[in-house]
Amino acid sequence: xxxxxxVLSMENLIIERSDEVGDIWKKRYEYLSLHFPHxxxxxxxxxxxxxWPTYTPAQKQALYMQWYASALELNVWxxxxxxxxxxxxxxxxxxxxxxxxxxxxTLHPKQVIMATSLCGVPYTPTVPGMDEFRGVIRHSxxxxxxxxxVGKKVCVVGTSSSGFDTAFECARLGIDVTLLQRSPTxxxxxxxxxxxxxxxxxxxxxxxxxxxxxxxxxxxxxPVGPGEELSRRTAKxxxxxxxxxxxxxxxxxxxxxRGQRDTGNSxxxxxxxxxxxxxxxxxxxxxxxxxxxxxxxxxxxxxxxxILNGGREKEFDLVVFATGxxxxxxxxxxxxxxxxxxxxxxxWGIDEEGEYKxxxxxxxxxxxxxxxxxxxxxRYASKLLALRLKALQEGISPPPYKV
Numbered sequence: 001x002x003x004x005x006x007v008l009s010m011e012n013l014i015i016e017r018s019d020e021v022g023d024i025w026k027k028r029y030e031y032l033s034l035h036f037p038h039x040x041x042x043x044x045x046x047x048x049x050x051x052w053p054t055y056t057p058a059q060k061q062a063l064y065m066q067w068y069a070s071a072l073e074l075n076v077w078x079x080x081x082x083x084x085x086x087x088x089x090x091x092x093x094x095x096x097x098x099x100x101x102x103x104x105x106t107l108h109p110k111q112v113i114m115a116t117s118l119c120g121v122p123y124t125p126t127v128p129g130m131d132e133f134r135g136v137i138r139h140s141x142x143x144x145x146x147x148x149x150v151g152k153k154v155c156v157v158g159t160s161s162s163g164f165d166t167a168f169e170c171a172r173l174g175i176d177v178t179l180l181q182r183s184p185t186x187x188x189x190x191x192x193x194x195x196x197x198x199x200x201x202x203x204x205x206x207x208x209x210x211x212x213x214x215x216x217x218x219x220x221x222x223p224v225g226p227g228e229e230l231s232r233r234t235a236k237x238x239x240x241x242x243x244x245x246x247x248x249x250x251x252x253x254x255x256x257x258r259g260q261r262d263t264g265n266s267x268x269x270x271x272x273x274x275x276x277x278x279x280x281x282x283x284x285x286x287x288x289x290x291x292x293x294x295x296x297x298x299x300x301x302x303x304x305x306x307i308l309n310g311g312r313e314k315e316f317d318l319v320v321f322a323t324g325x326x327x328x329x330x331x332x333x334x335x336x337x338x339x340x341x342x343x344x345x346x347x348w349g350i351d352e353e354g355e356y357k358x359x360x361x362x363x364x365x366x367x368x369x370x371x372x373x374x375x376x377x378x379r380y381a382s383k384l385l386a387l388r389l390k391a392l393q394e395g396i397s398p399p400p401y402k403v
Contacts, residue, residue, distance in 0.1 A: 032058040039201035091366030120330030129301030152317035160274035163322035168282035224354035235264030
């Protein structure tokens with residue numbers, strides 16, 4: 001998960017729409033925790049304490065973000081938003097900020113960095129009858145708890161991480177929950193995936209973590225081409241090791257696969273930021289029948305029914321659309337305007353040179369940079385981007401090399 005901030009300028013100002021630093025984490029569903037160990041997740045210059053829980057709860061991650069901003073004396077404006085963003089012919093910015101709804105401030109930063117995560121805005125499909133449905137419909141990003149639906153029926157649409165997490169929360173509360181799956185999901189156990197994917201970051205027998213900079217250089221140094229082949233081999237190994245788990249899920253109706261081009265979560269993360277699940281507990285609830293699985297999609301709503309494709313009528317009190325987010329470009333459009341967004345190149349995915357498209361490099365808009373990715377990637381790549389900005393400031397940065 002990337003750091004959820006709005007605009008970072010050369011004056012080291014962070015504009016954050018939330019009420020306080022870390023608020024994005026606090027407002028997510030109450031059972032949320034990071035699915036991988038925290039070993040590689042620390043932000044630059046500020047390690048997690050040695051006793052930190054292996055799988056960080058969202059509330060604790062929020063506290064860490066607050067500590068980070070305080071310890072590094074970051075200038076953070078919360079409850080603030082970009083009202084207008086313009087560039088002159090020389091690429092100089094004029095940014096108008098609504099600061100906490102109390103005043104308007106105008107900034108003239110040299111550089112602007114968008115760091116609004118991997119995604120754009122929440123995507124909820126438009127389904128006939130939504131307006132007349134008497135139950136509750138919400139996107140997973142707006143779902144914080146299912147406690148008020150104990151004793152009722154819940155449908156979770158989507159089988160990526162948020163869908164599994166939401167269904168898992170319902171199952172733990174004893175709620176009658178159904179997971180609606182349209183396309184197959186790449187599933188892997190933490191038991192087998194963690195040592196193979198993050199084993200180099202693991203602590204030693206005394207609980208001491210290895211040097212993060214050294215591990216980052218190793219972890220992020222593999223070129224995309226060889227990296228895809230290694231991912232393909234790893235996915236095959238994990239599938240063989242997880243076969244009992246996968247077969248038990250399949251027996252309950254959950255469809256699994258090995259990912260795009262059989263590369264597991266690797267290319268799914270680069271292209272869709274979804275379609276996979278590191279088993280944080282939901283799989284057992286599916287196997288035990290506490291989470292029901294239905295194939296297909298919602299065809300329409302009536303006042304008191306949810307009609308699935310094929311005419312299957314269901315009754316649900318809450319429908320959570322865990323259907324992901326649009327592309328990051330929508331976040332840029334909403335923040336900086338259509339004119340700037342239209343000049344940006346495609347974001348994320350791999351280009352013809354095997355590099356990530358647009359992220360951490362030239363965007364097509366002078367002096368605009370985009371940060372995306374999960375926590376270890378933002379730590380590693382942000383340093384490289386900072387060096388690039390420093391070189392540009394000193395006038396010693398040559399144009400990027402291209403074949």
